[in-house]
Amino acid sequence: MGPRQLPAVLLASCATLLALATPLLAGDPDMLQDFCVTDYKSLNGPLRLNGFPCKRPENVTADEFFSAALAFPGNTCNSVGSAVTAANVEKLPGLNTLGVSMSRVDYAPWGVNPPHTHPRATEIIYVLEGSLDVGFVTTAGKLFARAVCKGELFVFPRGLVHYQKNNGGAPAAAISAFNSQLPGTQSLALALFAASPPVPTDVLARALQVDGGVVEAIKSKFPPK
Numbered sequence: 467m468g469p470r471q472l473p474a475v476l477l478a479s480c481a482t483l484l485a486l487a488t489p490l491l492a493g494d495p496d497m498l499q500d501f502c503v504t505d506y507k508s509l510n511g512p513l514r515l516n517g518f519p520c521k522r523p524e525n526v527t528a529d530e531f532f533s534a535a536l537a538f539p540g541n542t543c544n545s546v547g548s549a550v551t552a553a554n555v556e557k558l559p560g561l562n563t564l565g566v567s568m569s570r571v572d573y574a575p576w577g578v579n580p581p582h583t584h585p586r587a588t589e590i591i592y593v594l595e596g597s598l599d600v601g602f603v604t605t606a607g608k609l610f611a612r613a614v615c616k617g618e619l620f621v622f623p624r625g626l627v628h629y630q631k632n633n634g635g636a637p638a639a640a641i642s643a644f645n646s647q648l649p650g651t652q653s654l655a656l657a658l659f660a661a662s663p664p665v666p667t668d669v670l671a672r673a674l675q676v677d678g679g680v681v682e683a684i685k686s687k688f689p690p691k
Contacts, residue, residue: 494565494586494646503530504559517647518555518562531560536570539639547577547632555647562647569642573598573632580655581629587649589622589642591630596638602628627654660688 494517502520509518521530533553540549554567561567567587571579573596591600593616601611602622613633614620622628624645632638658665664685671678 502563504562533558540572542574547574548579573638575635577632579630582653584649587644587646588624591642594639599631599633602626662690
């Protein structure tokens, strides 16, 4: 092979590797059939999958692609003043292998959807009612934040810590869409202070640069589940 041919071969090799890697970079694996409606009964068996087993197509009905879960406000009478209603593969079997899901977030006046991450998906939020202060923090520690009003959108990149706060004295609501059938949600507060078994107090005290008694006081507000 001549030296002039080498760059072309390398370019072709790189293009091939990128093409092969593209499905791995997606939120969920690509589907191999028209649909794969979740067979929840199979989850009781010994077989475990990266996802959910499929029902036989002849046993699938239209109702398994339908949900009214997001039609009604959630109960925001809690300590943070927000409620998240999910429409993911655990609630809507027709989403299995399709790589998408949604949720509805309702906010009491001044309510907060506390800092959290979605390890498996990017989120795009659409404000239905009210106005929100939103933001996310990059791995370099930079905060991107702004107000988002009714009819407007904001994107939270996959895996980054983010939050929303109702910045008004009336209830607010938003719809979130994800590029995963099960994006996962990890609350920072619950992960640090309500893990089971618990994260050692001395670790948190050193990390947060506070006294161990402060850590224990915070833990008392988040009993392990």
